[in-house]
Amino acid sequence: MLDRTCARCGNSFQAEAKEYTCPACRKPAGIRKPWTGPLSFREQQIVSHIAQAKSNKQIAWDLHLAEGTVKEYLYRIFRKLNVSNRTELALRHGGNSNRSTTANV
Numbered sequence: 001m002l003d004r005t006c007a008r009c010g011n012s013f014q015a016e017a018k019e020y021t022c023p024a025c026r027k028p029a030g031i032r033k034p035w036t037g038p039l040s041f042r043e044q045q046i047v048s049h050i051a052q053a054k055s056n057k058q059i060a061w062d063l064h065l066a067e068g069t070v071k072e073y074l075y076r077i078f079r080k081l082n083v084s085n086r087t088e089l090a091l092r093h094g095g096n097s098n099r100s101t102t103a104n105v
C-alpha cells in the first residue's frame with residue numbers, strides 16, 4: 001500500500017500501485033439513490049390527477065401522454081414518495097394539492 005493523494009478530490013488515501021483516486025471517487029455516480037428527490041413538474045401534475053381518482057387513460061388524455069408513459073411516471077412517483085399504490089398516493093399526497101390549478105388542466 002502507498003500513501004497517495006487522490007487525483008480527483010485531493011484527499012490522501014492508502015492506494016494500491018495502480019490506483020490514483022480515493023475509494024469514494026472511484027464509486028460510479030449512478031450507484032447513488034436514483035429514486036429519491038423532489039417530484040418533477042410533470043410528476044406533480046400526475047399526483048394531482050390521481051388525487052381526483054382519474055384513471056391512467058384519463059390522465060394520459062389530459063396530459064397528452066401515452067398511457068404507458070403515465071404508468072412509468074406513476075412507478076417513479078411511488079418509489080419517490082414510498083407508497084405502494086395509487087389509493088395510498090391519493091390519500092397521503094392528494095389532500096395538499098392545489099385544486100384550483102388542477103381544475104384548469
Ligand SMILES: [Zn+2]
Nearest residue numbers: 006009022025
Ligand atoms: Zn477522491
